Ligand SMILES: O=P(O)(O)OP(=O)(O)OP(=O)(O)OC[C@H]1O[C@@H](n2cnc3c(O)ncnc32)[C@H](O)[C@@H]1O
């Protein structure tokens with residue numbers, strides 16, 4: 126049976142500041158407070174699964190067990206049709222530099238270099254949100270946002286691969302639009318809507 130979320134605070138099991146900002150804003154609409162994984166010094170678990178839900182489950186369960194508090198993890202990524210869905214679950218890995226830092230400009234340039242020869246510009250973002258309780262119970266949700274990849278990348282807002290993605294029905298990239306607009310139509314918002322319908326009390 127689906128388990129309702131009755132707690133008013135939860136641990137957000139992410140080390141990505143851009144995601145944390147967006148998920149915290151979604152939770153704030155339901156008056157749920159966020160404790161960050163960073164502030165608890167939680168370790169970064171290895172993401173060994175090959176699905177978004179699988180990796181979000183690893184992260185959420187690790188945080189819930191370590192903190193003894195309900196935890197929410199987000200595993201997400203960018204997929205390009207001409208690349209058979211790559212980088213997909215390896216989206217963060219494509220940005221990883223030898224020194225451990227991330228270079229998203231280089232990662233976006235790699236996507237463009239590999240995909241430019243195909244007339245198919247379709248692309249999408251996916252977001253798995255997984256809630257985990259300290260007793261091991263989990264609830265998972267998957268949201269997607271479909272559109273096209275564009276080049277050159279454009280816009281300064283958002284994070285990650287936002288500058289090279291224009292959602293269907295929009296003219297601006299995720300990085301050009303007002304954060305509130307991205308917030309209304311994103312893969313993360315779609316997953317959160319499912320979570321809130323299943324686990325949060327009606328407002
Ligand atoms: O695992 P955590 O600590 O949560 O943080 P992470 O950055 O490693 O997150 P993922 O493993 O889920 O990798 C997701 C990748 O997809 C990118 N990404 C996810 N959502 C995005 C969004 O809304 N806009 C742009 N890029 C996004 C993000 O920058 C990462 O490179």
Ligand SMILES: [Mg+2]
Pocket residue numbers: 172217
């Ligand atoms: Mg990660």
